[in-house]
Amino acid sequence: MTDPGPSPAGPKHAGRAGVPEIVFLGVPIARLDARGAADHIAARAPGQPFAYVVTPNAAQFTRLNELSDPRFHDAYDHAWLRLLDGQVPRMLARRLFGLDLPHAAGSDVTLDLLERQIQPDDPVTLIGGSDELRRRLIERFGLSTVHLHVPPMGFIRDAAAVEACVDFVLAHPARYVFLVAGSPQSEYLARQIDRRGGAVGVGLCVGSALNFAVGLVPRAPSWLRQAGLEWAYRLMRNPVGHARRVFVDSAPVLLTALKARRDPARYGMAPNATGRG
Structure with a gap:
C-alpha cells in the first residue's frame, strides 16, 4: 500500500522522497505503510x-511540540522520509x-527490508549496537558486509x-x-x-528494530501491537527502565493532540481537521 488514498481531513503534498505526505501535529507524514516504505527505500539507487x-x-511528537529542541526540529526538517511509527498517535x-x-x-x-529487500552483497553499516547484533544479522540474513561502530555512552555530547x-x-x-543509538541521538x-x-x-533511525x-x-x-498496546508490553517487561518513556516522554502527546484540535492551523494542519470530516 503505497498510498491509501485521500484522507477525510487535511491536504496532501509530495515530500522530499516524492511521496504524498499529510501534516499531523506539525510533522509531514509519508503516506506509506511498512511494505510500501521498505519498497520505496530499496528503490533508491545505490551510491546516491x-x-x-x-x-x-x-x-x-512530544519532543517536537512540547520541548524546546531546535536540533531535533532541524533533523526532522531535513529528513528524506518521515514514517508514522506509533499506534497511539495514529489512533x-x-x-x-x-x-x-x-x-x-x-x-x-x-524487518521487511531484511527479509525481502537487502541482498547478501548489499553493504550495511551500523552505528550503535553490539558485536552480537552484528553476528546475528550476518547469520540470520546472510549479509556479507556489515561494518559496526559502537560510540561511547553519551557520545552525542562529545563533538x-x-x-x-x-x-x-x-x-x-x-x-x-x-543508526541505533536511540532517540534523539x-x-x-x-x-x-x-x-x-x-x-x-539511506540512514535509518529505527530504535530497537x-x-x-x-x-x-x-x-x-x-495483537497487542495492533491494539496500540506495545508500550504496555514494554512497560510490563521493564517497568523501571520504560516508565519515564511512557509517562514523561510519550504521554504529553495527548495534550498536543487536544491543543491541535482547538487550533489545527497552529500545527500546520487543515482548518477543517477537527474529526468531523
Missing part, C-alpha cells in the same frame, strides 16, 4: 547521496481529526565522538546505514552525516 528516514512516535489522528494515516513502524520496515561516527560512515560506504547524528556531505546510502529482528529483544505479540 546520503538521505535519512525518521519514524515519529508519541515520544518524538489520535483518526479519532480527533478524521485522518486515516498508514502505520509504518520502524521495526516492521526494518569528537560524533565526528568519529560521521567519519566511520564516510569511510565505510553502505547502501543501508542503521540517532536523529541528531543523521543530520550531522547529512550536513557533512560525502556519505551515501534490529534487536527485535535478530531476537535479542522480544517484541510484543502482534
Whole structure:
C-alpha cells in the first residue's frame, strides 16, 4: 500500500522522497505503510547521496511540540522520509481529526527490508549496537558486509565522538546505514552525516528494530501491537527502565493532540481537521 488514498481531513503534498505526505501535529507524514516504505527505500539507487528516514512516535511528537529542541526540529526538517511509527498517535489522528494515516513502524520496515529487500552483497553499516547484533544479522540474513561502530555512552555530547561516527560512515560506504543509538541521538547524528556531505546510502533511525529482528529483544505479540498496546508490553517487561518513556516522554502527546484540535492551523494542519470530516 503505497498510498491509501485521500484522507477525510487535511491536504496532501509530495515530500522530499516524492511521496504524498499529510501534516499531523506539525510533522509531514509519508503516506506509506511498512511494505510500501521498505519498497520505496530499496528503490533508491545505490551510491546516491546520503538521505535519512525518521519514524515519529508519541515520544518524538512530544519532543517536537512540547520541548524546546531546535536540533531535533532541524533533523526532522531535513529528513528524506518521515514514517508514522506509533499506534497511539495514529489512533489520535483518526479519532480527533478524521485522518486515516498508514502505520509504518520502524521495526516492521526494518524487518521487511531484511527479509525481502537487502541482498547478501548489499553493504550495511551500523552505528550503535553490539558485536552480537552484528553476528546475528550476518547469520540470520546472510549479509556479507556489515561494518559496526559502537560510540561511547553519551557520545552525542562529545563533538569528537560524533565526528568519529560521521567519519566511520564516510569511510565505510553502505547502501543501508542503521543508526541505533536511540532517540534523539540517532536523529541528531543523521543530520550531522547529512550536513557533512560525502556519505551515501539511506540512514535509518529505527530504535530497537534490529534487536527485535535478530531476537535479542522480544517484541510484543502482534495483537497487542495492533491494539496500540506495545508500550504496555514494554512497560510490563521493564517497568523501571520504560516508565519515564511512557509517562514523561510519550504521554504529553495527548495534550498536543487536544491543543491541535482547538487550533489545527497552529500545527500546520487543515482548518477543517477537527474529526468531523
